Amino acid sequence: MSHTVTTWHLHQTSREALSPTAEPPAEQGVRIVRSEVPAPEFSRFLYTAVGGDVLWTDRLEWPYARWAEHLAQPGTETWVAYERGTPAGFIELQAQPDGVVEIVYFGLLPAFRGRRIGGHLLGYGTARAWDLAERWPALPETTRVWLHTCSDDGPHARANYERRGFRLFRTEVTEEPVAEVADPWPGAGR
Template sequence: MSSVTVTTWSLEQNSPADLLPAAAPEGDVLIVRAEVPSPEFSRFLYASVGGDIRWTDRLGWTYARWQEYLGRPGVETWVAYDRGTPAGYIELEAHDEGVVEIAYFGLIPAFRGRRIGGHLLSHGTARAWDLAERWPGRAPTKRVWVHTCSKDGEFAMDNYQRRGFRLFDTKVELEPEAATPGPWPGA
């Protein structure tokens, strides 16, 4: 099996003032929190957004594993809709001591390049900063972080930096090369 070199960049914000919001895109784009944990919907978003950029780590998750993860306090899924159609999502995962990770973020391929991504990232990052307001007992957010890699979309890193995220770590690793899993094959 052949290998591919993958560079992973970790970025962070340490204050809500670090967020540099993008302008809202033209058209009828709405961002809504998926408040009811739904393994079916979350797997659809994961496979549809990540299929062409080789997201594979969750493809083997069982229904029960999805349900357990999505039901954890401080895990939130925010979905962008373009005229009623899911266009992409951002998934937030609260950790201890006021840290919130942007666990997943991206757009379904047909919606890329339409300025929805910057708007969704801005909205989702703002929701990471005020996450404790929706989860009584959670510490206020002190840090929001994300990682992106060389397999992600060509504009991912630029979008994070334009939103005010700063690089704090870079890793280069060899990974087994995987076939593109979808979104159609096995999606």
């Protein structure tokens, strides 16, 4: 059994294209912090907690060593949004050749969606993509930031990216097997 999936590739080709959003109210206690120590356990937690209900499955089979190798690559960064000390979501950046930075993953845990955190995290994380070379001096200055989202992602994903100044540059339509929702609680009784 399959279903049709539309994948949209979006990008920014200048820092000036970024349109950040207002920060959540101070009383909400939201802060964004770079996870500077590569921790496969933490990254896998974020991946499964955010992607469990939107069909993120490509990294579920990764062993610990592959997570560690991925996170140790120069120019790979994870920025985490916290609400009053609790992880609310993350954005993962990865440097590519010629000053290109991909936003590989971005999202919020289900309990934190609709709380004015996503737009702020995306804007902040995109700004960090544009200044990535300042933290990684061996990398060239960023010339382009890109990402992709698809019809299996949240219903507001593409619009959020476009509000932050990303523009569509390619659309793909494919037939994909129907996947079960990834379970962020493996081994738990249902």
